């Protein structure tokens with residue numbers, strides 16, 4: 396066989412190998428995507444069954460509120476609303492929306508010992524489902540801070556219709572990186588898509604809360620961020636880790652960190 400023919404066969408083999416590698420990568424990615432998608436769907440179903448049997452049965456008012464929220468976003472989902480909002484803001488990552496499953500917020504409320512004495516600030520309250528759950532099942536007061544006007548408008552309408560909720564919940568349209576968090580006794584932030592720079596701004600804002608305030612974050616522990624931040628010395632307050640545990644979220648398990656603000 397001539398040298399040219401050998402080279403040609405070698406080049407063809409190499410090309411076929413590359414095509415096969417690319418195809419395998421695509422197949423793995425597609426498979427992974429469907430696995431995550433199906434897992435999320437299945438988990439939603441499980442969480443919803445739990446919600447019916449554990450929460451709707453116990454509290455009819457909560458059931459009514461929650462079903463109204465689900466009905467409102469049945470055709471135009473919160474994911475789609477959030478995506479459109481982020482597209483208008485020209486954000487690079489437009490897939491930021493996710494909800495804390497109600498069975499998980501129950502676990503978080505227990506671990507953080509949230510009671511009716513508390514004033515919880517939920518940073519990025521989305522459709523408000525967690526805020527309503529917290530009020531109905533722990534009796535605490537909640538301030539939901541949210542940037543998307545559609546979410547704030549609808550959850551505020553629900554509050555306006557009910558005297559009990561009017562006393563307990565307030566939804567405000569604001570950027571939680573600059574909201575005054577000083578009245579909070581508990582702060583909950585499920586913002587796994589925040590950049591490190593945003594988390595640093597959040598830490599700076601949280602450093603103005605009262606010592607003893609409980610701060611709950613998902614996926615990251617605030618002290619880890621502080622330790623790499625140049626602002627470390629300016630902050631003056633530290634977030635002491637009280638406990639951490641794994642909990643189910645729509646896209647898989649994540650670690651929840653419960654921290655306490657201290658004065659030194």
Ligand SMILES: C[S@@+](CC[C@H](N)C(=O)[O-])C[C@H]1O[C@@H](n2cnc3c(N)ncnc32)[C@H](O)[C@@H]1O
Pocket residue numbers: 477491492493494495496517518519520521522525540541542543569570571572585586587
């Ligand atoms: C991952 S979702 C969490 C929703 C809800 N807290 C829950 O756990 O079910 C994050 C929410 O935070 C909102 N958000 C993100 N950055 C924000 C900011 N800087 N100020 C106010 N809201 C923000 C988003 O619009 C979104 O609704």
